Amino acid sequence: MKPIKIGVGFGLFRLGLPSVADIVRVAQKAEQWGLDSFWLSDHLLAPSPELDVIATLALLASHTERIKLGPSVFLLNLRHPLIAAKSFATLDFLSNGRIVVAVGTGANLADYTACGIPTEGRGRRLDEGILVLRKVWTETDCSFHGKFFEFDHVTIEPRPAKRTNNDSGTIDLWVGGRSEAALKRTAKLADGYFASFQTPQELASNMSAVRAYAKQFGRENARIEYGLILFCRLAASRQQAREEMQPLLAAMGRGTDAFLQRTLYGSPDDIIARLRDYVALGLDKFVLWPVAEPAAWARQIELIGREVATYYQGLA
Numbered sequence: 454m455k456p457i458k459i460g461v462g463f464g465l466f467r468l469g470l471p472s473v474a475d476i477v478r479v480a481q482k483a484e485q486w487g488l489d490s491f492w493l494s495d496h497l498l499a500p501s502p503e504l505d506v507i508a509t510l511a512l513l514a515s516h517t518e519r520i521k522l523g524p525s526v527f528l529l530n531l532r533h534p535l536i537a538a539k540s541f542a543t544l545d546f547l548s549n550g551r552i553v554v555a556v557g558t559g560a561n562l563a564d565y566t567a568c569g570i571p572t573e574g575r576g577r578r579l580d581e582g583i584l585v586l587r588k589v590w591t592e593t594d595c596s597f598h599g600k601f602f603e604f605d606h607v608t609i610e611p612r613p614a615k616r617t618n619n620d621s622g623t624i625d626l627w628v629g630g631r632s633e634a635a636l637k638r639t640a641k642l643a644d645g646y647f648a649s650f651q652t653p654q655e656l657a658s659n660m661s662a663v664r665a666y667a668k669q670f671g672r673e674n675a676r677i678e679y680g681l682i683l684f685c686r687l688a689a690s691r692q693q694a695r696e697e698m699q700p701l702l703a704a705m706g707r708g709t710d711a712f713l714q715r716t717l718y719g720s721p722d723d724i725i726a727r728l729r730d731y732v733a734l735g736l737d738k739f740v741l742w743p744v745a746e747p748a749a750w751a752r753q754i755e756l757i758g759r760e761v762a763t764y765y766q767g768l769a
Contacts, residue, residue, distance in 0.1 A: 455737045456737065456765070456766075457728075457732065457737050457738075457739070457765035457768070458489035458490070458737060458738045458739070458765075459488055459489055459739050459740075459741060459757065459758075459761055459762040459765060460483075460488055460489045460490030460491060460492060460521070460738070460739070460740040460741070461483050461488055461490075461491055461492070461740060461741055461742070461743065461754055461757055462491075462492045462493075462494070462525060462682060462740050462741070462742030462743075463476070463479065463480075463491065463492065463493050463494070463742075463750075464493060464494030464503070464742070466501045466502050466503065466747075467500070467501040467701060467704050468700060468701060468704075468745070468746040468747065469746060469747045470501075470502040470504075470747065471747035471750060472747075473512070475747055475750065475751065476509070476512065476513075477512065477513070477516045478751050479750045479751050479754050480513045480516060480517050480520070481516060481517060482751050482754045482755050482758070483520055483754050483758065484517045484518065484519055484520040485758070486754070486755060486757070486758020486759055486762060486763070487758060487762055487763065487766060488520060488754070488757065488758050488762055489520070489521060489738075489762075490520060490521040490522070490523065490553065490740065491513060491517075491520050491521070491522055491523075492522075492523055492524065492525040492555075492682070492740050492742075493506050493509055493510065493522075493523075493524050493525070494506075494524075494525065495524045495525075495526065495527050495528050496528075496559075496561065496564070497528070497531060497561075497564040497567060497568070498561060498563050498564055498567060499561075506524045506527065507540045507541075507544070510522050510523075510524070510544050510552075511544060511547065514544060514547045514548035514551070515547070517548075517551075519551075520551065521551045521552070521553050522544070522548060522551055522552055522553070523552060523553035523554055523555060524554065524555060525555045525629065525647060525649075525682060525740065526555045526556055526557035526559070526627075526628075526629035526630075526647065527554055527555065527556050527557075528556075528557070528558075528559045528564065529556045529557075529579055529582045529583070529586075530558060530559070530565070530570060530575050530578050530579055530582065531559075531564055531565070531568050531570065533602070534581070534582040534583075534585035534586055534602060535585065535589065535602075535604065535607065535609070537582070537586065538585065538586050538589045538590060538609055539609055541554055541586075541613070541624060542590060542609055542610075542611060542612055542613050542624075543611075545613040545614060545624060546611045546613075546614075549614070550613070550614030550616075552613070552624055553624065553625045553627070554586075554624055554625065554626055554627070555626075555627040555628070555629050555645075555647040556579065556582070556583065556626065556627070556628060556629070557579075557628065557629035557630045557635065558575050558576060558579055558630065558635075574600075574601070576634045576638070577600065577601070578601045579638070580638060580641075580642060581599040581600065581601050581602050582601075582602070583626060583628075583638075583642050583643070584597070584599070584642070585597055585599075585602055586624075586626065587621055587623065587626065589607060589608075589609045589612075590609070590612055590613050590623040590624060591612065591621070591622060591623050593608045594606050594607075594608055595607045595608065618676075619644040619676055620644070620675055620676050621644060625644045625645060626642075626643055626644050626645075627639075627643055627644060627645035627646065627647040627678075627680065628642070628643040628645075628646060628647065629646075629647040629648070629649060631648065631649075631651065631655070631659060633662075636659055636662045636663050636666060637666050639663050639666075639677065640663045640664075640665075640666030640667040640669070640670055640672060640677070641666070641667075641670045641672070643677065644676070644677065644678065645677060645678035645679060645680060646659070646660070646663050646677065646678070646679050646680070647680050647681075647682070648679070648680070648681045648682070649681070649682040650682060650683065650684065650715040650716075651681065651715065652714060652715060653730040653731055653733075653734060656679075656681060656731065656734060656736070657734050660679055660734065660735075660736075663677065663679075664677075678738065679735070679736055679738065680736070680738035680739065680740065681731060681736055681738070681739055681740070682739075682740045682742055683715065683716065683717050683739065683740070683741055683742065684712070684715065684716040684717070684741075684742050684743075684744050685716065685717045685718065685724065685741035685742060685743055685744065685753070685757065686698050686716070686717075686718040686719075686743065686744045686745065686753070687718075687719070687720070687721060687724060687753060687756040687757065687760065687761075688718070688719065688720070689720060690719060690720055690723075691718060691719035691720070691723055694718035694719050694720075694723075695713075695718060697749075698716075698718065698744050700746070701744055716744065717741065718744075721756070721760035721761055721764070724741075724760075724761055725761060725764055728761075741757050741761070743757070
């Protein structure tokens with residue numbers, strides 16, 4: 454069995470925004486407990502406070518040394534890809550090659566309206582954006598002439614550190630989403646598929662679709678990885694975890710049942726037992742996103758590292 458990698462997500466601030474000191478402490482806890490990666494949500498307009506993902510990644514890069522860092526997912530369509538390329542190339546330099554980028558179109562169309570960006574063609578805009586990132590991250594004196602973006606003789610330096618774990622040779626670019634367009638985009642352009650809050654059955658279907666589309670696009674031998682984000686709450690029991698999540702569940706209103714079906718909660722043994730259904734599909738990369746108030750974030754990260762990640766490290 455391949456090693457199982459466990460990362461953690463940070464966001465979901467409906468229960469309050471943490472202090473800067475808490476943000477740094479949580480990231481350092483994640484690194485201390487040997488977690489693989491630390492991911493940040495990216496939203497422009499949201500019902501609760503949201504931190505700018507580039508600025509926050511820079512903060513985390515300056516206070517950690519080993520853990521991989523990235524957005525999940527980065528709303529690339531809201532930025533010009535050259536600006537995004539420069540930002541992530543700089544973050545990769547500052548973090549000594551620890552940046553991973555997951556991109557998507559996002560679900561809130563109000564973000565597009567606020568930025569003056571047409572919603573029509575947003576998938577094709579994202580495709581071009583991915584091509585631009587890859588091009589300027591690996592080449593000098595770049596030119597690009599597409600439907601949405603056009604430029605000549607652009608060089609971005611420093612370029613990201615070279616990678617050997619993927620076919621592109623640069624920062625891993627993963628695609629998030631569950632639509633057919635997102636699955637095709639993954640198969641055609643991405644280094645990986647970053648699913649969010651899916652049941653084992655949903656994920657199995659989407660992984661199968663990506664493989665089928667990859668074959669259609671002539672990428673049947675490409676290295677396309679798969680990862681999954683799941684909400685998580687650790688406690689002594691499932692009942693206690695459910696009770697501790699109740700403030701968030703109450704804030705959500707409708708959709709509680711669907712939320713719980715796609716959330717890991719309970720004791721460490723409960724969490725590991727639920728993950729087995731995904732591991733059986735061949736999945737080996739998980740991002741557990743604590744359902745927690747700010748004061749509980751660090752403790753939840755510690756439990757994920759100490760009780761879940763170390764379990765899989767012991768199997769390696």
